[in-house]
Amino acid sequence: xxxxxxxxxxxxxxxxxxxxxxxxxxxxxxxxxxxxxxxxxxxxxxxxxxxxxxxxxxxxxxxxxxxxxxxxxxxxxxxxxxxxxxxxxxxxxxxxxxxxxxxxxxxxxxxxxxxxxxxxxxxxxxxxxxxxxxxxxxxxxxxxxxxxxxxxxxxxxxxxxxxxxxxxxxxxxxxxxxxxxxxxxxxxxxxxxxxxxxxxxxxxxxxxxxxxxxxxxxxxxxxxxxxxxxxxxxxxxxxxxxxxxxxxxxxxxxxxxxxxxxxxxxxxxxxxxxxxxxxxxxxxxxxxxx
Numbered sequence: 001x002x003x004x005x006x007x008x009x010x011x012x013x014x015x016x017x018x019x020x021x022x023x024x025x026x027x028x029x030x031x032x033x034x035x036x037x038x039x040x041x042x043x044x045x046x047x048x049x050x051x052x053x054x055x056x057x058x059x060x061x062x063x064x065x066x067x068x069x070x071x072x073x074x075x076x077x078x079x080x081x082x083x084x085x086x087x088x089x090x091x092x093x094x095x096x097x098x099x100x101x102x103x104x105x106x107x108x109x110x111x112x113x114x115x116x117x118x119x120x121x122x123x124x125x126x127x128x129x130x131x132x133x134x135x136x137x138x139x140x141x142x143x144x145x146x147x148x149x150x151x152x153x154x155x156x157x158x159x160x161x162x163x164x165x166x167x168x169x170x171x172x173x174x175x176x177x178x179x180x181x182x183x184x185x186x187x188x189x190x191x192x193x194x195x196x197x198x199x200x201x202x203x204x205x206x207x208x209x210x211x212x213x214x215x216x217x218x219x220x221x222x223x224x225x226x227x228x229x230x231x232x233x234x235x236x237x238x239x240x241x242x243x244x245x246x247x248x249x250x251x252x253x254x255x256x257x258x259x260x261x262x263x264x265x266x267x268x269x270x271x272x273x274x275x276x277x278x279x280x281x282x283x284x285x286x287x288x289x290x
Contacts, residue, residue, distance in 0.1 A: 001064045002027055007073035007275075008034035008080050012182075013118050016145030017071035017096060020123035023132050025069055030054045033080035057081065067092040072119040074111075075275050076104045098122055099277060102270050115277075117162040118149035124165045136173025143174040147183050151231070156259060157279045187228075194219060195229045198244055202233070210262055212241035216290050219248045227282070230255045247290050254283045 004021045006014035010032055018030050032054060057080070065085050074097045076083045085091055086106050093108035098119040112122055120142050127134065134142070146166050150158040153166060170176075187195065197217035204213050215233065223246075230244045240259045245252055254272055256265040258279050265281035266274075274283025 001061075002029070002067040002069065003031050003060065003065050003082075004028045004069040004071065005031050005033050005079060005082055006071050007075070007078040010035075010072075011145075011148055012141070013120055013145035013149040014072040016118075016120040016142040017123050019138060019141055020120060020127055021069050021071050021096065023127060023134075024123075024130075025067075028067070028069060029060075031057055031060055033057065033082050062088075065091060067094065069094045069096075070106065070108070071096045071123065073097055073099065073275070074106045074108075074113070075099075075102055076106055077273060078275055096123055096126075099275060100266055102266070102275060115157075117153075117155060117158040118146045118165070120145040120149075121159075121162050121165040124168065125161070128168070134169075134172055136175065139169040139172040139174035140178050143169045143176075143179055144182055147179055152183065155279060157277050188223075190219065190223045191225070191229055194223055194226065194246065195232060198229060198233050198246075199236075202237070210241065210260070212243065212263065213237070213239050214243045214245070216245045217247070218290065219246070222248050226253060227255055230257060245290055250286060252285045252288060252290060254285065256281050 002025055004018050004025060006018055022028065022030060030053065062081065062085050068082060068085050068091055070079065070093065073079060074095045076086055086093065093106060094110040095106060095108040096112045096119065098114060098116050100115060112126065114122055116122060124142060143166060146162055147153070150162050153163060194217045198215040201217065202213050202215040204211055226246050230242065233239070233244065234242045234257050241263045242257045244255045254269060254274065256269055258265045264278045266276045266278055269276065269281040269283040272283035272285055274281055276282055
């Protein structure tokens with residue numbers, strides 16, 4: 001059995017990569033290793049443009065997996081129960097990822113790894129090399145992946161390849177109207193309260209000549225899409241380095257953003273079991289207070 005999966009808290013880039021991988025491995029089944037980000041769950045509820053046939057994690061017999069295709073991640077700590085498949089041995093592993101290396105990276109017989117703004121940019125290059133066509137609906141989903149992971153092509157991690165990929169998807173009929181509806185959303189009342197807490201608590205520290213801001217907030221229950229709040233705070237205050245620590249239930253979510261080379265976010269947050277990029281990374285810490 002072949003399985004295509006991605007990281008927990010899957011986002012649009014992860015979804016787009018799973019869709020692209022399905023075109024490369026048509027016999028494989030799509031399985032999310034855990035929960036998805038709120039924006040992605042909302043997309044599944046609202047969208048009628050594409051039907052995704054995914055299998056539930058609880059219905060997958062891990063012992064029957066002969067090939068595991070990982071997209072948008074290669075960290076063992078970020079794939080949930082599929083980490084058991086990796087350590088079991090005797091499984092053919094294929095990796096497609098755009099994140100920088102980390103200490104728990106998984107090795108595969110096939111590894112396509114390059115640091116571009118969005119992982120779907122890598123996958124799209126392979127589809128084009130193989131002359132595999134995509135529909136307008138598929139192009140829309142893939143463009144959502146690029147827009148989300150590159151901040152609508154504005155993040156400093158965005159590369160020339162991401163722009164070329166976006167142009168190609170537009171030529172294939174990607175709907176900018178749908179993308180605009182999904183990317184631009186009003187904040188919920190809970191998000192507004194959290195954003196206010198982050199603004200009020202934001203404190204600037206100067207470390208080795210670098211100004212960085214640490215902001216904290218708390219919520220008694222889970223609030224989705226807190227990365228959006230961090231982006232808003234960073235842009236509102238024009239911050240070069242920002243760490244947002246948000247306690248929700250029994251966990252503290254750490255989200256880091258950096259605009260400068262001196263602060264590499266993934267190197268810092270990997271110490272907390274997280275991952276990401278030099279400019280944007282996150283981690284979740286259990287059983288500790290803010």
